[in-house]
Amino acid sequence: MTETMKAAAKKDCRGVSCPMNMVYTKVGLSKLTTGDVLEVLLDDGPPINNVPGSVQREGHEILSKHQLEDGSWQLMIRKGVVKK
Amino acid sequence: MRDFSTEELDRYSRHILLGDVGVEGQEKLLAARVLIVGAGGLGCPAALYLAAAGVGKIGIVDNDVVEISNLQRQIAHFTDDIGRSKVESARDKMRQINPGLDIETYQLFLEAANIREIIRDYDFVIDGTDNFPTKFLVNDACVMENIPLSHGGILRFDGQTMTIVPGQSSCYRCSFRSPPPPDAVPTCSQAGVLGAIAGMLGTIQAAEALKFITGAGSLLTNTLLTFNAKTMAFRKINLKKQDDCPVCGKKPTITELVDAEQTTCDLK
Known part of the structure; x- marks a missing residue:
């Protein structure tokens, strides 16, 4: 992992279904400044299929x-x- | 940034998910103060949606009590509320939707002598009144106090609304100089009104308030939106701020508020 990928914060959204995992991700991002990195843990299936696109x-x-x-x-x- | 509780995140999740609202927009809503003038056809749906949205402080003004003829369109009042004060009835429903809000009730008639002091505590005003003198009074007071407002009116199958940001956009008086003569325009009690259009228009006004607070989208400023529910035709009419407007123009002639004669017909 490169230095720029060091996460400023982490959200463990395992066990959290859609769309609340995206809500928690947005809350995590709202506390950071532009350029900061957020690490999010997501379940397999719909969460990993949906959240990255919404984030982008x-x-x-x-x-x-x-x-x-x-x-x-x-x-x-x-x-x-x-x-x- | 405010720390939302898990319950708040659940409650407001559909706002937080919206790109143009988000966590920041919901924070603004929780910190916002909106005054609703009239707990009737327009004020009821506006009140319910603003409470549901989490507008932190909601004021509601009305001097009337609930009558059975109100229930066809004044959606916050229920049959058991007949005889109760409208502002208390509306407050109770808002609290049932969202118990955490600060709700202020004003059981009174808005007049020249009291309106400026009341609206000063709010960031946005929703005009849901049923008579022209009060519509002009609310417009003039909001211009003088520099408080944005949503004008709204309904009759029969028709609705109209515009959003006014004083100093920036056309005010109600820019386009409609003074109240029409008594009985030139019938009231809802004379002419009738399709109940559901109260919801259509009141929720447009609520949406304008939410957009103003969050900064999402563009407002109905310099625009009169009209609709006719028989055909479901919607129309937008462009308006301009008028330099010779008697209240918001370059040389205003209305510099203090006076109570107009009540020009609405008092037929029941």
Whole structure:
């Protein structure tokens, strides 16, 4: 993992279904400043299929996405410029 | 940033998910103060939606009590409320939807002598009144106090609304100079009104308030939105701020509020 991918905060959304996992992700991002990285843990299935796209549509960048041993996913998000 | 409780995140999740509202927009809503003038056809749906949205402080003004003829369209009042004060009835329903809000009731007639002091505590005003003198009074007071408002009116199958940001956009008096003569325009009690259009218009006004607070989208400023529910035709009429407007123009002639004669017909 590169230095720029060091997460400023982490949200464990394992066990949280859609859309509340996106709500918690947005809450996590709202506390960061542009350029900061948020690490989010998501369940396999609909969560990992839906959250990354929603995050991108709001102007943030998906830095990486990889599956963990328990089957859940680690998503690294760089906060983008907040759209007005 | 405010720390939302899990319950608040659940309650407001559909706002937080919206790109143009989000966590920041919901925070603004919780910190906002909106005054609803009239707990009738327009004020009732507006009150319920603003409470549901989590507008932190909601004021509601009305001097009347609930009558059975109100129930066809004044959706916050129930049969058991007949005879109760409308503001208390509306407050109870708002609290049932969202118990955490600060709700202020004003059981009184808005007049020149009391309106400015009341509206000063709010960020946005929704005009849900049923008579022209009060509509002009609310407009003039909001211009003088520099408080944005949503004008609204309904009759028979028709509705109209415009949003006014004093100093920036056309006010009600820019386009409609003074109240029409008595009985030139019938009231709902004379002419009738399709109940559901109260909900259509009142919820448009609530949406304008929510948009103003969150900054989402563009408002119905310099625009009169009209609709006719028989054809479901909606129309937008462009309006301009008028330099010679007697209240918001360059040389205003209305510089203090006076109570107009009540020009609505008092038929029941």
